[in-house]
Amino acid sequence: MSVFTLENEAFAGLVFYGALCLAKTTAMSMVTAFHRITKQSVPTEEDARMSTKDPEKIKRMLQPNDDVERSRKAHLNDLENVVPFVLLGLLYISTNPPAATALTHFKVGLSARxxxxxxxxxxxRAPSRGVGFVLGFATTISMLYRTISAVY
Structure with missing residues (x-):
């Protein structure tokens, strides 16, 4: 029987929690768009010119905004961490791990992100962001270690 079936509790967990992680990553672009619109902060001059011809307003709109930059950095961090998490999750599932162990990895990974x-x-306040990063990274490394260990 294939481990890549929804009848396998571990694989079903990866599908569910992995999909939520990817949905959250995708939603981060909407968070950035929201901040860009509400803060009138755009990435390019042509974007600014769509709403005004005033050179001073264009200049202000092109200045970096902290809220926009924070959402962009959170999104970039997701892209750097969620993609490996989900891909390694697939490799990890191929080793047919105990469902409870796999589900713990997936739940902790999503919660950390x-x-x-x-x-x-x-x-x-610090260290909350760091705790989230380290927990997620440690979960990914744990799956990597368990996957490699199962093969060699």
Missing amino acids: LLHSVAYIFKL
Whole structure:
């Protein structure tokens, strides 16, 4: 029987929690767009010219905004961490791990990514963002180690 079936609790967990991680990563672009619109902060001059011809307003719109930059950095961090997490999750599932262990990895991974983004966007005190990053990274490394160990 294939481990890549929804009848396999571990694989079903990866599908569910991996999809939530990817959905959160995708939603981060909407968070950035929201901040760009509400803060009138655009990335290019042609974007600014769509709303005004006033050179001073264009100049202001092109200045970096902290909220926009925070959401962009949170999104970039997701791209750097969620993609490896989900891909390694697939490799990890191929080793047919115990469902409870796999589900713990996936739940901790998702929770860590949520904590990281919330801490970044809402400017939570340190070390909350770092805790989210380290937990997520450690979870990914744990899956990597378990996958390699199962093969060699």
